[in-house]
Amino acid sequence: MKRTERHHLKENEVAGWLLGAKTWYEANSKMLGYVGIAVVLALVAVMATMAFRQMSAGKATSALAEALTIADAPVLPPAPGEAGKPPVQRPGTYPTDRARLEAALPKLLAVADAYPGSDAGIMARYRAASALVAVGRTQDGIQRYREVVEKGKGAYQAMARLGIAEAHLMAGQFDQAIAAFKEVESLKSDDVPVDGVLMQLGRAYRLAGKAEDAKKTFKRVVDEFPQSPYAPDARREVEGA
16 A cells, blocks of 8 residues: 555544544533533544554554553552552553653653644644643643644644643633633634533633623623533523523
């Protein structure tokens, strides 16, 4: 198979995953409810991991698979040791989610640096960004997300922009979060749920003490997306403002 044909095949595989992710969201949007974009980010990461594991083998995808084996390893408490001996951590498991992420980070960053322009490298950078934010290294995580925006395309860029906004929100950086959510919303991208973005923007306004802006944003959800699963919560936010 020619190199160009292999490239198009991989593009088709990624396109297939994106379509599947969008279909899944539309089918399960009611279940998600008012849980925030952070959950969607996590779900996308899991779905993307599954898609990559189904792709043809290669150095980049093999390296990513190795890193993801750690990132997705089970979190289990240590097994009781023999009499008089300390507990023993089961092979291939980690005692806490933080320990697992700390172990996966060097592997993910190595893949991202070694294959910066490949789908595997971009996905590794995205997962590393998410891990960095989760362990409290917010600014490092935001920087990795920005690199995904620069190097990626389509859904990769959109989800990385959302990751930046969520990272600022989680860190209590409300003004930065507001600016980031507004930027994502202004893109009018089919790769992100605009109603969900508006809900998070409204939440950021509320946490920043900007009650009037929050009310206006929640009202947009009610008026522009009356069938949205977020609409009932948005309506309660408007009525309780």
